[in-house]
Amino acid sequence: MPGKPKFYQTIETVTGEDVTHHTPLGGGCVSEVYRIDLSDGNRLVAKVANESSGPDNDLALEGWMLETLKARSRLPVPTVLHATDTLLLMDYIEGGGEIGEAAQEHAAELLADLHGITAQKFGLERDTLIGGIKQPNPLSESWPEFFRHHRLLYMGRQAMAAGRLPGPVMDRLDRFAARIEEWIGDTGEPALIHGDMWGGNVLARGGRIAGFIDPAIYYADREIELAFSTLFSTFSEAFFRRYREIRPIAPGFFEERRDIYNLYPLLVHVRLFGGGYVHSVERTLSRFGL
DSSP states (O other): OTTOOTHHHHHHHHHSSOEEEEEEOSOOSSEEEEEEEETTSOEEEEEEEOTTOOTTOOHHHHHHHHHHHHHHOOOOOOOEEEEOSSEEEEEOOOOOOOOOHHHHHHHHHHHHHHTTOBOSSBBOSSOEEETTEEEOOOOBSOHHHHHIIIIIIHHHHHHHHTTOSOHHHHHHHHHHHHTGGGTOOOOSSOEEEOSOOSGGGEEEETTEEEEEOSOOOEEEOTHHHHHHHHHTTSSOHHHHHHHHHHSOOOTTIIIIIHHHHTHHHHHHHHHHHOTHHHHHHHHHHHHTTO
8 A cells, every 4th residue: 555654564464454544642742652443343552653752762661561560460551462662552442531530539449459569679670761761760778769869860860961950950959859868768668650640641431440551660659659640630639538548648748748759750841841840840849948
């Protein structure tokens, strides 16, 4: 077929079916994302590396993260059919529903179950990605040390190197990170987290969660996942009411630690987009006297 995209051939080889149509989907800032219609009536999702894909972006690694969640947890995620550096092929999960109260309660049950999967150390056996950016995961026995060096300072320096975080703000972040134990002490067992808990990665349908996509997994203090879920108003009181029925949330989370943990996804957004996210980082640092 004249003009047939190159990725059609791989999909047809993997599935044994003809591709009849592809439809662009949202969420393709570091890759092109398509719904694939096959000749047998089934649908898949294909992520295809594009020219804006950075050197860290690795669709094979994204596939590995999904497969790891599938193997280690009961979290609903797409089944991976094919994963290379340039093409990720997986099940299509029908979403499009509102993340209303019932869906939030279901999400709380699913994430509380995920957070029950623990490890001996924070981090992971390999580095992962968040938003197409490398996310280092060296194994560590200390959560404050891990969060300081491999989340706050690492991503701050990445954002500064990209010309999006001013040097004086990085200096303030350095001083804040040096004092992190004042607000974050020892935590419970390292818990497996999805790692990128904003609404675009949560697929709901019929008052239930149909699936979670685009993970950024590692073993962490589970509170960093809970914090991220509030940054862009993914979840609200219905979620936390149900989550607390399953797993307690220690005092001080909503008052202090939520904002501290959300510095990390804010720094990710500074690295990716700059702009107003820098001011959000500055406001948090100012709140804590930096």
